[in-house]
Amino acid sequence: MSAPNPKFDFDIAVVGSGPAGLAAAALAASKGASVVLLDEQAEPGGQIYRAVTETPVRDRKVLGPDYWHGAELLGPLRDSGAAHWPGAVVWSVARPREDAADGHRPIQIGLSRNGSAAMLTVRHVILATGALERPFPIPGWTLPGVLGAGAAQVLLKTSGLVPSGATVMAGSGPLLWLLAWQYLQAGARIDAILDTTPKENWRAALPLLPGFLRSPYLGKGMKLMLEVRRKLTVIGNVTALRAEGAIGGDSALKSVVYTRNGAEHRLPADTLLLHHGVIPNLNLANATGCAQRWDEQQRCWRPTTDEWGATSVEGVSLAGDGAGIGGARAAEEAGRLAALDALHRLGRIGREQRDKAAVPFRAALDRALTGRAFLDTLYTPAEAFRAPADDTIVCRCEEITAGAVREAVRLGCSGPNQAKSFLRCGMGPCQGRLCGPTVTEVIAAERGVSPAEVGYYRLRPPVKPITLAELAALPKTDADIDAVFKH
Amino acid sequence: MFRRLPEIETATQAVSFTIDGRPASARAGDSVAAALLANGVTACRTTPVSGAARGPYCMMGVCFDCLVTIDGTGNRQGCQVRVAPGMAVETQNGKREVER
Ligand SMILES: Cc1cc2nc3c(=O)[nH]c(=O)nc-3n(C[C@H](O)[C@@H](O)[C@H](O)COP(=O)(O)OP(=O)(O)OC[C@H]3O[C@@H](n4cnc5c(N)ncnc54)[C@H](O)[C@@H]3O)c2cc1C
Ligand code: FES
Numbered sequence: 001m002s003a004p005n006p007k008f009d010f011d012i013a014v015v016g017s018g019p020a021g022l023a024a025a026a027l028a029a030s031k032g033a034s035v036v037l038l039d040e041q042a043e044p045g046g047q048i049y050r051a052v053t054e055t056p057v058r059d060r061k062v063l064g065p066d067y068w069h070g071a072e073l074l075g076p077l078r079d080s081g082a083a084h085w086p087g088a089v090v091w092s093v094a095r096p097r098e099d100a101a102d103g104h105r106p107i108q109i110g111l112s113r114n115g116s117a118a119m120l121t122v123r124h125v126i127l128a129t130g131a132l133e134r135p136f137p138i139p140g141w142t143l144p145g146v147l148g149a150g151a152a153q154v155l156l157k158t159s160g161l162v163p164s165g166a167t168v169m170a171g172s173g174p175l176l177w178l179l180a181w182q183y184l185q186a187g188a189r190i191d192a193i194l195d196t197t198p199k200e201n202w203r204a205a206l207p208l209l210p211g212f213l214r215s216p217y218l219g220k221g222m223k224l225m226l227e228v229r230r231k232l233t234v235i236g237n238v239t240a241l242r243a244e245g246a247i248g249g250d251s252a253l254k255s256v257v258y259t260r261n262g263a264e265h266r267l268p269a270d271t272l273l274l275h276h277g278v279i280p281n282l283n284l285a286n287a288t289g290c291a292q293r294w295d296e297q298q299r300c301w302r303p304t305t306d307e308w309g310a311t312s313v314e315g316v317s318l319a320g321d322g323a324g325i326g327g328a329r330a331a332e333e334a335g336r337l338a339a340l341d342a343l344h345r346l347g348r349i350g351r352e353q354r355d356k357a358a359v360p361f362r363a364a365l366d367r368a369l370t371g372r373a374f375l376d377t378l379y380t381p382a383e384a385f386r387a388p389a390d391d392t393i394v395c396r397c398e399e400i401t402a403g404a405v406r407e408a409v410r411l412g413c414s415g416p417n418q419a420k421s422f423l424r425c426g427m428g429p430c431q432g433r434l435c436g437p438t439v440t441e442v443i444a445a446e447r448g449v450s451p452a453e454v455g456y457y458r459l460r461p462p463v464k465p466i467t468l469a470e471l472a473a474l475p476k477t478d479a480d481i482d483a484v485f486k487h
Numbered sequence: 488m489f490r491r492l493p494e495i496e497t498a499t500q501a502v503s504f505t506i507d508g509r510p511a512s513a514r515a516g517d518s519v520a521a522a523l524l525a526n527g528v529t530a531c532r533t534t535p536v537s538g539a540a541r542g543p544y545c546m547m548g549v550c551f552d553c554l555v556t557i558d559g560t561g562n563r564q565g566c567q568v569r570v571a572p573g574m575a576v577e578t579q580n581g582k583r584e585v586e587r
Contacts (some may be wrong), residue, residue, distance in 0.1 A: 148544060159521040162490060
């Protein structure tokens with residue numbers, strides 16, 4: 001880029017305006033750094049506080065007090081003076097390989113906003129890109145009418161929409177119970193909840209129970225779950241699931257078939273909401289070159305970070321569920337810690353000042369994480385749902401089945417990157433977000449090794465498709481293009 | 488199938504648009520994907536690979552199953568675009584879209 005344009009130059013960019021990003025941006029800007037907060041959504045809030053500024057669901061008891069806490073994060077952001085750019089899709093974060101003529105090496109951020117692309121230069125970036133629902137591959141999960149429970153919750157928060165007709169929820173994990181509870185408050189119809197939590201998980205989770213008993217969520221979580229169990233039909237020990245359309249048809253969901261105690265049962269369904277946990281949304285960190293590791297307890301890949309969220313790439317840190325699942329309150333505190341460290345790295349505060357300011361945030365973070373290990377262990381999905389049967393589509397974009405992945409392994413495919421060339425698996429527009437975790441698990445199980453050994457897709461920017469029309473707005477010397485795409 | 492909660496104000500917030508040329512109504516703030524679901528349209532495209540029907544799955548911009556044509560531009564993520572007055576939303580035939 002030529003001379004820096006002050007409108008496109010900041011000390012710190014924060015990507016993601018969920019709890020982590022909101023807290024990080026507010027704190028960093030309140031200490032005098034120039035900060036821009038970027039998010040592809042039109043409104044701040046991230047996933048948990050989605051549409052908190054404008055939700056049509058005004059009856060506060062429906063979404064619950066944890067949701068409305070999000071509104072409290074907006075005032076500090078406004079007061080902090082941080083620039084807030086909603087509707088900005090970040091498709092590249094890159095640190096050029098070499099210093100510029102002036103000896104500096106600012107980070108370049110490629111984004112699209114209002115239909116045109118722009119580049120920002122910043123000295124530090126905090127990625128707070130949050131989580132996504134763990135892919136839940138079952139036969140028929142691509143049928144219209146099958147959605148993620150989190151997706152259905154987005155419809156409730158942003159539009160006040162609830163399922164009508166026969167509705168089945170299936171899976172496990174806190175978010176499934178929360179949504180069921182929110183539907184109860186809203187008076188929505190749920191025909192059944194099919195609980196896939198494996199019985200055996202209790203054995204592994206029990207030793208971790210003492211930690212969970214000190215968790216601030218225990219009381220709330222139990223109350224919510226008991227109310228759901230009392231008022232709705234909950235069917236436990238479900239070991240297999242299948243979504244089916246009309247006989248011979250594949251245009252819409254008609255029924256859900258489940259296995260319990262070895263017997264198959266069928267429920268008519270217009271809507272099936274699937275959920276078995278959330279995993280870090282790490283595409284941007286991965287494409288930025290941040291090292292990542294396999295987390296056995298959460299059974300997912302997570303970028304490697306230190307206790308401030310700093311990654312293996314200088315000037316790039318992570319905060320919130322994008323760095324490993326800890327929940328919204330933990331995300332908020334992690335955002336503050338990452339902001340303090342960024343201020344320190346930029347020379348705005350000394351090490352001592354950073355460490356002192358961090359004390360209450362770290363204590364709150366520890367509190368928020370109390371009991372996580374119990375939840376992670378209890379809600380680890382069964383292998384049958386992580387590495388599904390041969391006839392199940394794992395890559396929705398290219399329509400590749402688990403069987404095809406296993407066949408490729410037999411032909412010598414050793415990991416997800418090879419699966420791309422064998423099968424085109426992970427080459428579609430979702431860039432592996434909906435198949436990566438499953439492909440890792442299927443290959444690992446087939447080879448009889450740990451997912452850590454199998455690895456994950458190596459991603460390249462842009463992490464979101466950009467159109468030529470959007471790119472037309474960019475300066476286009478070869479060096480500029482190299483900086484964005486080939487760092 | 489999805490319905491709007493009864494207490495939600497829609498009258499003053501109504502947005503008129505079209506789905507494959509048919510008039511439809513949504514609420515301001517709805518994404519295009521939400522607006523389709525609210526109008527009983529669960530399938531919004533067919534896939535280029537097998538021609539199977541697909542509808543919105545993640546509602547957060549990661550699955551790309553909500554692709555539709557908006558005002559003549561194909562392959563837009565319906566869950567990431569807000570519905571606007573007069574918008575022409577068309578469901579997509581996957582095979583045709585590839586040839587475009
Ligand atoms: C669909 C869904 C619903 C959830 N609902 C709840 C709930 O009701 N209660 C609860 O306790 N937990 C919920 N969670 C769990 C969630 O992970 C929370 O713990 C919390 O939202 C995490 O906060 P965060 O700040 O880390 O990220 P998030 O809140 O997820 O925020 C991340 C933000 O980053 C933005 N982003 C990501 N990539 C880019 C990019 N490339 N360019 C621009 N912007 C980008 C996203 O648009 C998003 O707004 C939900 C998770 C999901 C996936
Ligand atoms: S519904 Fe998944 S990208 Fe829109």
